[in-house]
Every structure is written in C-alpha cells, then in structure tokens.
Amino acid sequence: MNMDISFIPPAPEEYNQLRVKAGLSPKDLAASALGLRNSIFTITIREKTALIGMGRIIGDGGCFFQIVDIAVSPDYQGMGIGKLIMKEITNYLDKHAPKHAYVSLIADLPADQLYKKFGFDYTSPVSVGMYKKY
Structure with missing residues (x-):
C-alpha cells in the first residue's frame, strides 16, 4: 500500500466522513473548520487522495494537551496505521510538550490497548473522565 503522510489538517467534509466511517x-462543519484550524498538531494518512487515517493534538500548548480524533477507515484497520499515527503524535509531544505537561485522551475500547503501548494509563480510581455534550 502506498500511503502519504501529511501534517496538514483535512477539509471539514472529509474529516467528518472519516469520523463516521471509523x-x-x-x-x-463550521465547528469542524474552526477546530481543525486551531489544532496544535495534525497527522493525516492518505492512500492516493483518500483520507484513510488521522489524529490530532488540541490544548493550550503549554500545560495541557489532549489527543483526539484517532480514526482509521475500517478497510485499513489492523494494518498498523493507528500505531503510525500514535508514533507521530508521540514524537511531536516528546519534542514540544514542556516538562510536567499533562497529556490526556479518551479511549474507546479496545483502542485502550493501543494507547497503553505508548505509555498511557487509566486515571481511575484516582480520577475519572467526565464530559458535557452540547
């Protein structure tokens, strides 16, 4: 497979298409455009022109970073693309995250097993993730 790696955010429409596929x-769409534009770091994986995988880092760039949108098209899952995305995200954080920065993510099961390979651990029982959806 011939994959192209880029660090340019995708268009909001293809971003949403990949999210749904994954x-x-x-x-x-307007929120997607704003969010993609304000990302700290984005990695996209394409085969030819088709977006088949991506991941982002959001946050304040100093104290807090959150890994979001780790998505791989179902036709390409199990091929190491998720690992490649996490490797690039980890490389970025290793170079740019200040000492004592807090890096978080919300893991859907069974993706937690992938994130554990990159040093992430569960916050419970000391803390738990919470959210409010609008």
Missing part, C-alpha cells in the same frame, strides 16, 4: 460521531 464509528465516531459527525461534527458540525
């Missing part, structure tokens, strides 16, 4: 929820 089993994630769609997002508002």
Whole structure:
C-alpha cells in the first residue's frame, strides 16, 4: 500500500466522513473548520487522495494537551496505521510538550490497548473522565 503522510489538517467534509466511517460521531462543519484550524498538531494518512487515517493534538500548548480524533477507515484497520499515527503524535509531544505537561485522551475500547503501548494509563480510581455534550 502506498500511503502519504501529511501534517496538514483535512477539509471539514472529509474529516467528518472519516469520523463516521471509523464509528465516531459527525461534527458540525463550521465547528469542524474552526477546530481543525486551531489544532496544535495534525497527522493525516492518505492512500492516493483518500483520507484513510488521522489524529490530532488540541490544548493550550503549554500545560495541557489532549489527543483526539484517532480514526482509521475500517478497510485499513489492523494494518498498523493507528500505531503510525500514535508514533507521530508521540514524537511531536516528546519534542514540544514542556516538562510536567499533562497529556490526556479518551479511549474507546479496545483502542485502550493501543494507547497503553505508548505509555498511557487509566486515571481511575484516582480520577475519572467526565464530559458535557452540547
């Protein structure tokens, strides 16, 4: 397979298409454009021109970083693309995250096993993830 790696955010429409294919929820297109533009770091994987995988880092760039949108098209899952995405994200954080920065993510099961390979651990029982959806 001939894959192209880029660090340029995808268009909001293809971002949403990949999210849905990967089993994630769609997002508002205007919100997607704003969020993609404000990312700290983005990695995209394409085969030819088709977006087949991506991941992002969001946050304040100093104290807090959150890994989001780890998504791989179902036709390409199990081929190491998720590992490649996490490797690039980890490389970025290793170079740019200040000492004592807090890096978090929300893991859907069984993706938690992938994230554990990159040094992530569960916050419970000391803390638990919480959210409010609008």
